[in-house]
Amino acid sequence: MNRPARLAAAVLTAAMAVLTTACGSEGGDSSSDAIKGAGSRDGKTSASPSASASQGGVRRPEITLSKEFQADFENWTNSDPKLQAILNDGREELRSKYAAIIEADPESEAVAFYNAEATQATARKWIRQFTDDDDTIIGKVRVFDPQVQLSDTGSGVLFYCVDERQASTRNRKTEKIVKTPDKPESLVQYRLRLDKSSAGVWRTTSLTTVPGACS
Template identity: 70%
Template sequence: MNRPARLVAVALTVSTALLLTACGSGGGDDSSSDKIKGADAGGEKASASASASAPAGQDAAGRPKITLSREFQANFEGWTNSDPKLQAILNDGREELRSEYAAVIEADLNSSAVAFYNSDATLATAHKWIKQFVDDDESLIGSVRAFDPQVHINDTGSGVLFYCVDERKASTKNRRTAKITTTADKPENVIQYRNRLDKNPQGVWKTTSSTVVPGACG
């Protein structure tokens, strides 16, 4: 997937200022409210992998059904939490990532699912990320592993979701030539996402800021 060279550079253009503004409106040193603490993880680190299908109970909010190609798998490990509010953030955060993978695979620059899970602040960057693949006539094959999700709700009511994605078993495949480009087995291809999400009136946790840090997951 060559993400560190080509894709992370795009993702990093999302302003980190949006993430930092979720730290609270009061005075003093409240910057920790958007940082994941070990204790905040609670019971979400279940050993079983979460289902790759869309979470149940989505119809009321109109959540789109997202389907990935048989050639590409996104495996989510430990994406469960005993707190329903935190589980809702995990569910919508997971579907946001899956929507972008699906858009790349379908070469869909105007994916309604990507727009559904992203705010105006992050949609333009998501579009750039997808456009790189579409312009190069590439799809995704192989698999990624999304793991170690850490989630909490900060002082302003925003959701903060950190998680890791191991892309070392994923590749790109040219639609025209069928040429496959594999992802290097390097630490920087295990990426940490640091997202902020805000709940809209329909109850959907939309991603409102996103920062990616290659190699941060160790």
């Protein structure tokens, strides 16, 4: 699915140069492999994300993935309601991008809903890498090891891992399938900063990825 490492390793290469760090409060070290003191895995069961959600009176967009692509979010729960809200919106931000690829819709309203202006531009550029080549995604990804906390400035900080080794791209015209390499680089750590909007949505304002950080 990465083509060969496109879905994860090259997910937001351009973001590294234009976005601020996704780790911790201001002055934090983005090379850190974990959020100090964070622990979101209160339960051991996988959380099943709903296609639509209404939290805090905010109507969120419906996000539906095809039957040919599955995103499993493992242990995506936290006993703190504020941290759970960050987890929920961080999860839907990723699902919105997967759905946009599947629907061949780089201008997806759901992507805009969960991303601030800077990350919207980068997300749409990534989605177009697939849609311009008329590719979709199939198979399964495992999204695991979420670590979440609130920074001193009130921003949400979310780290999580994505294992893409069971996913592939498929060309809509030729039906050619390209599998994700079974390599450590196909396990990628995502590092997000999220800020709560006036409407009560935790929108992603910064995102970087570190291939191989979860191996």
